[in-house]
Amino acid sequence: MGIDKRELYPVIMAGGSGTRFWPLSRHLFPKQLLKIGGGEHTLIQQTMRRVRGCAPASRVLISTNAAQAEQIRVQLAEWKDELKDGFVLEPEGRNTAPAIALAALEVMRRDPDGVMLVVPADHVVTGQREFQAAVSLATQLAKAGHLVTFGIKPIRPETGYGYIKPNGRAIVGKLGKLKGYRVQKFVEKPNATKAAQYLKAGNYYWNSGMFVWKAATILEEIHRHQPALGKVMDRIGQLLATGAPKQTIDEVYRWATSVSIDNGVMELSSRAAVVPVSFRWSDVGSWGSLDEVAAKDKSGNVMSGRVVDFESTRSIVYADRRVVATIGLEDMVVVDTPDATLVCPKSRAQDVKKVVEILKQQKAPEHLEHLTVHRPWGSYTILEEGAGFKVKRVTVNPGGRLSLQLHHKRSEHWVVIAGTARVTRGEEVFDLQVGQSTAIPVETKHRLENPGKETLHIIEVQNGPYLGEDDIVRFKDDYGRTPKQ
């Protein structure tokens, strides 16, 4: 047993709309970036650790979009060097089939025989050894030309997942106790009666959304079952090979069919196989499903932060810096964040997406991102904003440095509250200690840097008629964020 690490390419699917765990998730801060269910690592950090058991970090690809990539790079900074070329950016969201095809092209470029292990960034898997064993068997099957999925043994009559029925007489491989089968059929999300039957029957499995296949095989099957998409991907492959400009490739990608890999390929392919697995899995698809993965108190509550509770049962209460007081709740969800609060029964948690839709229509910032935004050099938190002003706390990691920049529309005041700030202002460079301050006039080149060993915190007060993040002209940047000439 053991995985042949030379040919396996983990592909972490890290898109996500950030709606289901709102207000903790946001459009620019989706579920994969959260520490769901406690523990020290976020879901994408857990996922990275999991696939690192199957392949070196330099072989991992992250499939995401440009807007979300920056936060992911911050969270995976531990593998900064290995992942430098590992980001496969979708020009725009076109569902999973085009995104997977794009990753497959990159794998083909590196190794025409490469095998892909496709895993969502935001699922919880318990049982690393069982996971690796399943990947080993699946890799064998993939090399034989199968499109392999992992089947999860149902533990309740779930109507929110698709099911897979193996063909019990068509075993295509074995490894220890694990067996791989041809798929007899895929079943779309069933009604409650059907789901109960499947649970009782014992030979239906949940479709986990994890796949193992050769890059070449999935591209072939995309051509077979989604020929239009196949053609688009062929053209993108040619453009990538000839070093065409990004804008051209983006333009072609717009023509890709928006379809999921399940509906568009797996359910139509004769090469689908399934490995029923023994590890525990949850897609943590909503606040209501947090129960599956989080530690509960003796009344069945999942509570974190400054919660003062009296006699609540089976409820989920998330507090951040504020006090949240709860009394006599039953099966409720309460999520309190610095700029938005959610209260609903667990049974209605699926409707959170409707709330996010409303906020999006209102162009309310609360659907988009948090008041605290992480950057490669540290983070900033908006403390207050109003007509003509904005107040931020800016945190700079030791050795971190913001870009050399200027603003056309705003002046800034910086007061150091912890650490030492090295300030570039016009032609001057000087250091500020705790309690010292400086003012940066409009149109003045400036830079903030932490030359010390302790984290730098400053309070920044912005004044001006326009305070958008896009009023920034970058001249030099340590993180490749200057516009290419």
Next chain:
Amino acid sequence: MGIDKRELYPVIMAGGSGTRFWPLSRHLFPKQLLKIGGGEHTLIQQTMRRVRGCAPASRVLISTNAAQAEQIRVQLAEWKDELKDGFVLEPEGRNTAPAIALAALEVMRRDPDGVMLVVPADHVVTGQREFQAAVSLATQLAKAGHLVTFGIKPIRPETGYGYIKPNGRAIVGKLGKLKGYRVQKFVEKPNATKAAQYLKAGNYYWNSGMFVWKAATILEEIHRHQPALGKVMDRIGQLLATGAPKQTIDEVYRWATSVSIDNGVMELSSRAAVVPVSFRWSDVGSWGSLDEVAAKDKSGNVMSGRVVDFESTRSIVYADRRVVATIGLEDMVVVDTPDATLVCPKSRAQDVKKVVEILKQQKAPEHLEHLTVHRPWGSYTILEEGAGFKVKRVTVNPGGRLSLQLHHKRSEHWVVIAGTARVTRGEEVFDLQVGQSTAIPVETKHRLENPGKETLHIIEVQNGPYLGEDDIVRFKDDYGRTPKQ
């Protein structure tokens, strides 16, 4: 009809622990300071307006304590001059009988024949004309030596109030359709069965906690039924007459019996009378009772602020600056404030006081006051605080001026975000416009003033090892807050 305004002294009982409407109310910001049920005036402002129909503002007494008096003065600033000597401050909370006795002494000092109209600051009354008519009749009865209460016609079998049964054959006065009766009996909060019987019987009334009596009569009855308290009040009367120092009076007040005027006097007195009234009344005793006074949407919800709701019914949702999203709530209370959030079923709203008790034990600031604190010159809001720093937005009304002060332990930075600031710093005086800033070193006398016609807003960043509000030495103050020499 009409009230003899020459002899009526309204006494607004404005203590209150601030627990029942937490987190909107706080220990230093009790319910009377809130705009309960919408409308432009807070409960104490409504109460002031109500009693102003019965007597001039200069005759109004406010019974409260020193800690709460400042906020009340801010809210009643419209009658600043008339109320200058109108605050009767309890040295410490000893329940209603001693507080009323203290107010009675002040009325006696002004007019030995004075009649008191005692009203809680935090009730809602609808029907000003009916209120004034009831006060007129009650004043007649008071002059004849009665202790008069107002009886509210029950509209539900409430178990949270005391009831009053008039002696139907003992009419002591009439005015138009209104009649006054001797009280046959007071009934303590009944059980549900009794409450239903009282409602059905039709001749039981809710005790509203409003009273009319001569100051001399209530002091006599206190002597009769609470002789120990009577002696304490006699001694305080003598001390007040001889201009004894506050500390001495406070010391004597500590010996006053802690008893309510209902239990300690009214229920024992043979002089009690009741006027059944026709105005609408609510004591808005908890979040659950907000229903009685607030406008509801067609699903029976009371919602205010940035609420995004789907399909909730009969719920109370209060949002402040944050978005609050609610889905499918039934009979719930959600109150979201800048530093604390409450979620509970309406039926458990009485237990909010338990939450406040816990926070008090934890010495958590959230039981004590809000992040925004009102002052005679404007207000300040704490935006963030942490080790060694605090960030505030300070708002100064046109013409307003903070005290000339210094701090031993902290430096301050001020950045103007709106209006014009006149700054005194050591021996200098200078003006700052929007986008300008200054730094105030430790141990430097300073003063902030708004010389303009527009409200001044500054961001203040404090640095130092100790940032408590009590690190302040005041030299000059427009609001009498310099320590007496």
